[in-house]
Amino acid sequence: MITIFPISANLKMIFSLSFFLVSTICSAQNRVTIKGRVLDSLNRSPLELSTVTMTLATDSSLLSYTVADKAGAFSLTNIPIKTQLRLIISFTGHRTLTKQLEFDRASTVNVGNLLLEGGNTLNEVQILGYSPPIIVRHDTVEFNTKYFKTRPNAVVEELLKKLPGIQVDVDGTIYVNGKLVKKILLEGKEFFGSNPKVPSRNLDADIIEKVLVYDDREKDPNHLVSEALVDKIIDLRIKKIFKKGVFGKVTAGAGTKDRYQLSGLANIFRDTLQVSLLGSSNNMNTSSFNFNDLYSIGGFERGGSTSSVALGGDRFNSIQKVTSAGFNLNNDFGDKLKLNLTYYYNNSRDVYKTNALQQQLLRDSILYTQSAEDRVESLWQHNINGLLKWRPNSKTEVRYEPLLTIEESKRDGSTKGKMFSGFTPVLNNNSNNTNEAIKNITFQHSLYYFKALKSPGHSLTINHFLSLGSTSNDYFSYYDLSSFIKTDSSITIDRFSRSKNQYARLSVDATYRFPISKKAVMDVSLSSKYNGVENNLQTYDKNEGSDSYDILLPSQSSDLNRIQWTNTVKPRITYGINETWSIITAFSIQSQSLNTSFSDAAPSRLTQQYVYFLPSVELRGDGLTLSYNAAPNFPSVNQLRPVTLTYSPLYQSTGNPSLNPYISHDISSRYYKNVRSKSISISANLTLSLPYNAIVRSQSVATDGKTSVIPINVSGFNGYNLSMGTSLSKRYKRVKNLQVALSTSLNSSINRDLFIVNDKGFANTYFLKIREAVSLNWKEILEYTPTYSFSKNFASYKPSTYPSNGSTTHNLINRVDYYATKKISLQGSYTYIHNANYYSAFSNDINLVDLSISFQIQKNKAGNLRLSAIDLLNQNVSVLRYAFDNKIIESENKLLGRYFLIAYSYKFKK
Numbered sequence: 001m002i003t004i005f006p007i008s009a010n011l012k013m014i015f016s017l018s019f020f021l022v023s024t025i026c027s028a029q030n031r032v033t034i035k036g037r038v039l040d041s042l043n044r045s046p047l048e049l050s051t052v053t054m055t056l057a058t059d060s061s062l063l064s065y066t067v068a069d070k071a072g073a074f075s076l077t078n079i080p081i082k083t084q085l086r087l088i089i090s091f092t093g094h095r096t097l098t099k100q101l102e103f104d105r106a107s108t109v110n111v112g113n114l115l116l117e118g119g120n121t122l123n124e125v126q127i128l129g130y131s132p133p134i135i136v137r138h139d140t141v142e143f144n145t146k147y148f149k150t151r152p153n154a155v156v157e158e159l160l161k162k163l164p165g166i167q168v169d170v171d172g173t174i175y176v177n178g179k180l181v182k183k184i185l186l187e188g189k190e191f192f193g194s195n196p197k198v199p200s201r202n203l204d205a206d207i208i209e210k211v212l213v214y215d216d217r218e219k220d221p222n223h224l225v226s227e228a229l230v231d232k233i234i235d236l237r238i239k240k241i242f243k244k245g246v247f248g249k250v251t252a253g254a255g256t257k258d259r260y261q262l263s264g265l266a267n268i269f270r271d272t273l274q275v276s277l278l279g280s281s282n283n284m285n286t287s288s289f290n291f292n293d294l295y296s297i298g299g300f301e302r303g304g305s306t307s308s309v310a311l312g313g314d315r316f317n318s319i320q321k322v323t324s325a326g327f328n329l330n331n332d333f334g335d336k337l338k339l340n341l342t343y344y345y346n347n348s349r350d351v352y353k354t355n356a357l358q359q360q361l362l363r364d365s366i367l368y369t370q371s372a373e374d375r376v377e378s379l380w381q382h383n384i385n386g387l388l389k390w391r392p393n394s395k396t397e398v399r400y401e402p403l404l405t406i407e408e409s410k411r412d413g414s415t416k417g418k419m420f421s422g423f424t425p426v427l428n429n430n431s432n433n434t435n436e437a438i439k440n441i442t443f444q445h446s447l448y449y450f451k452a453l454k455s456p457g458h459s460l461t462i463n464h465f466l467s468l469g470s471t472s473n474d475y476f477s478y479y480d481l482s483s484f485i486k487t488d489s490s491i492t493i494d495r496f497s498r499s500k501n502q503y504a505r506l507s508v509d510a511t512y513r514f515p516i517s518k519k520a521v522m523d524v525s526l527s528s529k530y531n532g533v534e535n536n537l538q539t540y541d542k543n544e545g546s547d548s549y550d551i552l553l554p555s556q557s558s559d560l561n562r563i564q565w566t567n568t569v570k571p572r573i574t575y576g577i578n579e580t581w582s583i584i585t586a587f588s589i590q591s592q593s594l595n596t597s598f599s600d601a602a603p604s605r606l607t608q609q610y611v612y613f614l615p616s617v618e619l620r621g622d623g624l625t626l627s628y629n630a631a632p633n634f635p636s637v638n639q640l641r642p643v644t645l646t647y648s649p650l651y652q653s654t655g656n657p658s659l660n661p662y663i664s665h666d667i668s669s670r671y672y673k674n675v676r677s678k679s680i681s682i683s684a685n686l687t688l689s690l691p692y693n694a695i696v697r698s699q700s701v702a703t704d705g706k707t708s709v710i711p712i713n714v715s716g717f718n719g720y721n722l723s724m725g726t727s728l729s730k731r732y733k734r735v736k737n738l739q740v741a742l743s744t745s746l747n748s749s750i751n752r753d754l755f756i757v758n759d760k761g762f763a764n765t766y767f768l769k770i771r772e773a774v775s776l777n778w779k780e781i782l783e784y785t786p787t788y789s790f791s792k793n794f795a796s797y798k799p800s801t802y803p804s805n806g807s808t809t810h811n812l813i814n815r816v817d818y819y820a821t822k823k824i825s826l827q828g829s830y831t832y833i834h835n836a837n838y839y840s841a842f843s844n845d846i847n848l849v850d851l852s853i854s855f856q857i858q859k860n861k862a863g864n865l866r867l868s869a870i871d872l873l874n875q876n877v878s879v880l881r882y883a884f885d886n887k888i889i890e891s892e893n894k895l896l897g898r899y900f901l902i903a904y905s906y907k908f909k910k
Contacts, residue, residue, distance in 0.1 A: 046072025253903025371417030581621030
């Protein structure tokens, strides 16, 4: 394994970069501070939330912006001297005011009262030729993209990175001033569902005229969600030239190791009709359309609850080929009715090659399980979803959202392993060959109704949700165990199981809101939920005589069903302490009725009735939210079933019909602050979860590795989960053609989890991660984006006879974009990962180097030719380490490795 830089060298690089940034920032001390007030020219009243922007007069590049306070006052800091500047002041319904400025020396300048003339619309403002770069309207910020330059053929994601307050992570996750963006709209309409990566990574930046950012209050018109918790929506507005016609892009690429890339996007706009067609196929572990992120730990959830903590590494662990296609349709039927319809097809094939080591810590020894797995998973999926929005008047809104999913998947796997301990070199060798075919169909819909009533402050909200699903599964397993212990015999299991699971979930809730005084508002909510589940499992051993699976195993088969009704009455009072602070108190009365039947066990029927009184309280104001709430958690049907199921000669699980629900008490706080004038955003959160009478897995583990599990309730408070996080981002004013942005985050958690493995014990896990990201942009020619993260994980146990363990991971990502000419650009990235305290046979030092060069060709730069070299050092592997109960699991997965690719893209417009 090649190690380009040791850790010490990487730290020196970070310190050098920090010194450079400090030097750059210190050189910016010769700056001007501008103060003033924005007033209406007619009545001299202050114009709160008017937008004040400073740009360069030469190329209109944005330097700084802020909004006026209640008194109309504003302040712009760090304005450069000896530079031609343009000050732009705008306010909705008023004529935009511009001033040409230049300062000779550092000082504080008061420009006095700036008067805006009223009676003009924003369209008239644009006639002046000075449409402002940024407009702020209450909770909406509007960016004019002509002030934010991007390279030719840049996608929307690159445009968003240049907008003040917007951050884009390496994986494409988007934040606005520290708040997560869960949806990107196109012209105010849905674009291939709610995943923001689809438009951000598939639409070109040069078609966008304006970017709107606002709070996600689509289903929260009464602002019941606090300012600190609400997410953001980005709304992309297209240039007029693209609103009638066809435009899009196609890409084709081929490379070594049979790598290929095909993709295409076409958009058709006709008045109020929008149609987008998208298709993609590649075998390079990239997915431009389907972004489902699924993670599960097979088998570990059986028999009870468990908690795990990742001790480091990367969870992406397969070699994937994916083909996707779909369309998105939007149409307006007048001003009141809007329709969105989306269909997509996804076919993926994942190849897994995994080596793993599991350590199970016992009081007097450690059990090791070493395994090597080859697995192939294939998926065929169809999704159809829609959205119908109807606003018959300004006080009424109806939203209907249906979704149909049809999917089929196949899994073929082969695993070979061995188990050993510190006392016995080999306990057993085992192998397992599996074949699984799954069919699934689900339908769900949601209905939202909101009505502002005639009486001021009175409103009615109704929500309805329905979900129906059916899953069938055929599973073949051939398990062979060769034991090297005299007391155990070798065994072979050749088994087939067929299961069919069906469920129906239905909920209706209504909330009536009305004021009870000048400072207090009451909400009364009524809700009813139905949850019905049917599980049927038939298990057969192979009949060697007939060579068929026809020997039914009643003890391994089941026919279960559960019906659960939940009815809740929840009054809530919101009291405004002052203009900034409010307190919300609520008291829920919840009744639960559960009827569970087992056709193959005694008791064959289990009836449970519960009534809960659940208080909650929330204090909010000035960006801070403090809250407490409690909620019951119910055992699953399989946890209650009083039958022992044998999954392998080494693992069996028994249900417990005596289980009771447990209560989770949650205390949380969130803080959010955005200082527009200084381009700083700060967010912090803290959450404490305390389970009462928790359900845990009681495990009995023999010295030969055989494990028996049964879920039980443990009375009282027996553990906690505490998580904390904070982030800070800062965009500095441009200094000598250099734009600098910093982003810092810190996340940590402390968990104390009860586990029972032969004896009762506690696992204390600690996690800390610090991440620093820097963005440097010089003259829009050179961009350098280094990101460094350090994570530390540690787990200790009581009784202390279990050995403590942990890991440390350093991750350094360097990305460079160099636009050598108007037609040639180069991109490079270097990633270094160091995993400390991992299994020595795994890759502890990983170096990833990617390089590419792009050429703009053809008329109007419509064509793009790109040459890429991926993983030049051929070190790309995925390493993961995590712990749960008294186990530590480490795995390494083979990924693509080095390859070269040439790709051609063409943009079209008609």
